[in-house]
Amino acid sequence: MGTVSNVFYLILSFGIILELGSINASRFKFTNFICDSMNESWIAVHQCRLKAIRRDRTTLSFNGTVLKTVSRFRVHAQIFKRANGFKPWLYNITFDGCRFLRKPYEPPVLIVFNLIKRYSNFNFTCPYMGPVYIMGVHVIGEQIPVPLPTGDYLIQIKWYIGKVLFLSTGIYFAFEENLSSY
Numbered sequence: 078m079g080t081v082s083n084v085f086y087l088i089l090s091f092g093i094i095l096e097l098g099s100i101n102a103s104r105f106k107f108t109n110f111i112c113d114s115m116n117e118s119w120i121a122v123h124q125c126r127l128k129a130i131r132r133d134r135t136t137l138s139f140n141g142t143v144l145k146t147v148s149r150f151r152v153h154a155q156i157f158k159r160a161n162g163f164k165p166w167l168y169n170i171t172f173d174g175c176r177f178l179r180k181p182y183e184p185p186v187l188i189v190f191n192l193i194k195r196y197s198n199f200n201f202t203c204p205y206m207g208p209v210y211i212m213g214v215h216v217i218g219e220q221i222p223v224p225l226p227t228g229d230y231l232i233q234i235k236w237y238i239g240k241v242l243f244l245s246t247g248i249y250f251a252f253e254e255n256l257s258s259y
């Protein structure tokens with residue numbers, strides 16, 4: 078009898094812990110990562126991949142080499158959300174990459190930069206030539222500082238020097254908010 082109630086108690090408290098653990102829990106998962114070097118005289122891409130570290134968690138890595146000295150570049154970032162194909166959603170931003178590296182600006186870009194900075198070597202300023210990498214980025218739902226509706230997203234980032242598009246990257250992720258409320 079004692080054993081049965083102990084087991085019952087265990088199950089009950091385990092359930093409560095699970096419940097507490099999932100209050101306000103949201104889930105973030107990278108689902109795909111694409112990198113296309115559009116001009117191999119500017120950048121070589123050595124690695125562009127996701128790695129599953131748990132059933133519900135993936136890490137993102139990029140490793141490339143900038144092959145010419147870059148003293149100006151432009152970044153065009155756009156967010157898409159899936160609804161019968163990916164549709165433009167909220168942000169469509171073009172910013173000056175060298176200015177950003179000197180002194181980060183543009184709040185939405187800062188949010189992403191703050192999430193990835195510590196996994197990267199993005200601590201240089203222009204002019205720059207050499208390695209660029211982000212290794213093993215993982216994001217947990219709670220780190221997203223803005224309200225984000227549940228859905229599938231794509232952050233498309235295009236890198237330009239003058240009019241030349243030299244790199245096109247796409248980060249796909251799935252986000253589920255407030256799991257406990259379902």
Ligand SMILES: *[C@@H]1O[C@H](CO)[C@@H](O)[C@H](O)[C@H]1NC(C)=O
Pocket residue numbers: 115116117118119241242
């Ligand atoms: C690649 O970049 C080089 C150097 O800027 C440029 O001369 C060339 O036209 C570019 N190629 C393409 C396909 O844009």
Ligand SMILES: *[C@@H]1O[C@H](CO)[C@@H](O)[C@H](O)[C@H]1NC(C)=O
Pocket residue numbers: 123140141210212
């Ligand atoms: C990036 O790739 C280059 C070339 O394969 C390699 O030498 C370098 O160690 C890699 N960097 C990282 C951080 O893995």
Ligand SMILES: *[C@@H]1O[C@H](CO)[C@@H](O)[C@H](O)[C@H]1NC(C)=O
Pocket residue numbers: 153155165169170171
């Ligand atoms: C996003 O911005 C780019 C560059 O400024 C522009 O060409 C494009 O039409 C914009 N897309 C949308 C959906 O606003």
Ligand SMILES: *[C@@H]1O[C@H](CO)[C@@H](O)[C@H](O)[C@H]1NC(C)=O
Pocket residue numbers: 197198200201
């Ligand atoms: C940038 O970060 C890399 C990797 O953490 C480090 O090896 C390098 O010394 C740093 N460079 C500067 C200028 O802070």
Ligand SMILES: *[C@@H]1O[C@H](CO)[C@@H](O)[C@H](O)[C@H]1NC(C)=O
Pocket residue numbers: 101254255258
């Ligand atoms: C998720 O939880 C937060 C904190 O309790 C709340 O402010 C927000 O409205 C919730 N969102 C949804 C969609 O339930």
